[in-house]
Amino acid sequence: MRLTRNGASARPQAELGAVTGQSTRKRVSVLGATGSIGENTLDLIARNPGCAEIVALTANTNAARLAELALQHDAEMAVIGDPDQYQTLKDALAGTKIAVAAGEGAVVEAARAPTDWVMAAIVGAAGLRPAFAAAEQGLALALANKECLVSAGEAFLRAVEAGGSTLLPVDSEHSAAQQAMQGHPQDAIERILLTASGGPFREWTLEQLRQARPEQALKHPNWEMGQKITIDSATLMNKGLELIEAYYLFPVEKAQLGVVVHPQSIVHCLVEYCDGSVLAQMGAPDMRTPIAFALAWPERMCAPTERLDLARIGQLTFEAPDATRFPALRLAHEAMEAGGSAPTVLNAANEIAVAAFLNKRIGFMGIPALIARTLDRAAGEIGTAAPETLDEVLATDQQARQLAQDLLPEVMRAEAG
Numbered sequence: 001m002r003l004t005r006n007g008a009s010a011r012p013q014a015e016l017g018a019v020t021g022q023s024t025r026k027r028v029s030v031l032g033a034t035g036s037i038g039e040n041t042l043d044l045i046a047r048n049p050g051c052a053e054i055v056a057l058t059a060n061t062n063a064a065r066l067a068e069l070a071l072q073h074d075a076e077m078a079v080i081g082d083p084d085q086y087q088t089l090k091d092a093l094a095g096t097k098i099a100v101a102a103g104e105g106a107v108v109e110a111a112r113a114p115t116d117w118v119m120a121a122i123v124g125a126a127g128l129r130p131a132f133a134a135a136e137q138g139l140a141l142a143l144a145n146k147e148c149l150v151s152a153g154e155a156f157l158r159a160v161e162a163g164g165s166t167l168l169p170v171d172s173e174h175s176a177a178q179q180a181m182q183g184h185p186q187d188a189i190e191r192i193l194l195t196a197s198g199g200p201f202r203e204w205t206l207e208q209l210r211q212a213r214p215e216q217a218l219k220h221p222n223w224e225m226g227q228k229i230t231i232d233s234a235t236l237m238n239k240g241l242e243l244i245e246a247y248y249l250f251p252v253e254k255a256q257l258g259v260v261v262h263p264q265s266i267v268h269c270l271v272e273y274c275d276g277s278v279l280a281q282m283g284a285p286d287m288r289t290p291i292a293f294a295l296a297w298p299e300r301m302c303a304p305t306e307r308l309d310l311a312r313i314g315q316l317t318f319e320a321p322d323a324t325r326f327p328a329l330r331l332a333h334e335a336m337e338a339g340g341s342a343p344t345v346l347n348a349a350n351e352i353a354v355a356a357f358l359n360k361r362i363g364f365m366g367i368p369a370l371i372a373r374t375l376d377r378a379a380g381e382i383g384t385a386a387p388e389t390l391d392e393v394l395a396t397d398q399q400a401r402q403l404a405q406d407l408l409p410e411v412m413r414a415e416a417g
């Protein structure tokens with residue numbers, strides 16, 4: 001099956017070697033091992049002894065947890081992004097055979113270590129270089145880092161194709177879409193509908209949203225996730241990023257992608273076919289299911305996700321998203337339509353805005369306000385051409401971050417006055 005827009009996954013399965021669920025042992029690296037996705041991946045591996053041998057585990061600052069995971073999984077190497085944490089990591093792993101390294105470059109090198117399967121689960125644009133490095137190695141690349149496709153779409157797909165890697169979506173909606181597409185002709189697809197929980201503020205008024213505090217936004221109704229994606233879910237930017245992610249992953253036009261709010265997060269995606277059939281993938285909201293799907297692909301492996309009891313759940317409900325209260329979804333949709341540098345700018349501005357909200361410099365509605373201002377100004381100051389290479393993407397990302405930082409005081413003044 002051709003999975004991506006540019007055919008990046010068209011590599012015969014047999015060439016990948018150890019890629020089956022239970023039957024063959026795979027060499028695995030986890031980038032972002034100490035995060036929510038990283039921990040879930042390693043939990044799944046611990047529950048399926050013999051399914052994987054761990055090559056590299058990486059983190060940014062959490063040296064203590066990285067060392068624990070490396071010891072538990074008998075990893076070949078443990079790599080920390082922050083050089084200040086090197087000594088802590090080294091001391092924690094002294095007397096073991098586990099190799100230790102630190103620094104941004106070392107994380108990228110860890111991504112290049114020979115493996116069969118890499119989980120790319122570093123959050124944000126910080127994950128771009130490591131994900132590109134892994135993609136160039138000709139392996140199965142489980143992609144959780146959605147910012148990579150949003151910020152670097154075409155360039156990333158080219159790197160995957162050039163490296164002969166297979167891209168496996170981990171994001172729950174995209175894993176669901178892949179599952180609902182398998183074995184069906186691509187040209188029969190009419191529409192892909194991503195579901196959104198609606199986040200913790202689904203029923204809040206605009207006035208309430210203006211007062212929303214970080215600790216309230218960090219309470220996702222259904223999923224346990226890292227801070228950045230949890231705020232993205234609250235603004236609905238997460239679904240906007242996922243629209244762009246889906247555009248790059250699947251062979252459909254932009255107009256064939258849509259979003260429906262589904263507060264229970266049981267149906268993860270719906271694929272509509274030309275005969276009127278709609279295929280949905282369902283499951284309890286637990287990332288170990290999509291991770292298991294990517295780890296065992298094209299087979300299946302067992303995951304401990306709670307089984308669905310639909311009679312107990314009783315109702316699955318659906319509603320349209322509200323673009324007035326959640327303008328981030330509209331901004332992402334417009335950036336997808338505009339193409340060029342817009343998705344890179346959108347992603348960078350969102351990362352600055354989310355950090356500013358978490359640091360209480362701007363309010364919740366300041367997040368879309370800052371992104372909108374950055375996008376408006378970027379066209380003149382950065383230009384609209386699509387960045388073609390990884391270096392161009394990173395340069396555009398840096399310019400957009402600077403612009404968003406420069407515009408932050410304007411948003412703060414507007415909120416105060």
Ligand SMILES: NC(=O)C1=CN([C@@H]2O[C@H](COP(=O)(O)OP(=O)(O)OC[C@H]3O[C@@H](n4cnc5c(N)ncnc54)[C@H](OP(=O)(O)O)[C@@H]3O)[C@@H](O)[C@H]2O)C=CC1
Pocket residue numbers: 031032033034035036037038058059060061062063081107121122123124126144145146147170171172223224225226227228229287
């Ligand atoms: N959580 C989820 O359920 C889902 C997540 N995703 C996506 O997966 C990605 C990871 O999300 P999540 O696991 O929630 O995030 P977390 O914040 O929980 O974890 C992020 C991981 O990345 C590491 N990291 C952070 N910054 C850097 C850096 N500059 N250099 C190297 N490593 C870094 C962190 O290390 P440290 O711990 O040391 O800071 C940590 O291991 C995101 O792109 C998210 O959108 C997609 C779908 C679902």
Ligand SMILES: CC(=O)[C@@H](O)[C@H](O)COP(=O)(O)O
Pocket residue numbers: 171172173195196197198199223229232233234238239287
């Ligand atoms: C688990 C996962 O894939 C998240 O991206 C999830 O979709 C977040 O929930 P929202 O539907 O609230 O964005």
Ligand SMILES: [Mn+2]
Pocket residue numbers: 171172173242
């Ligand atoms: Mn998702």
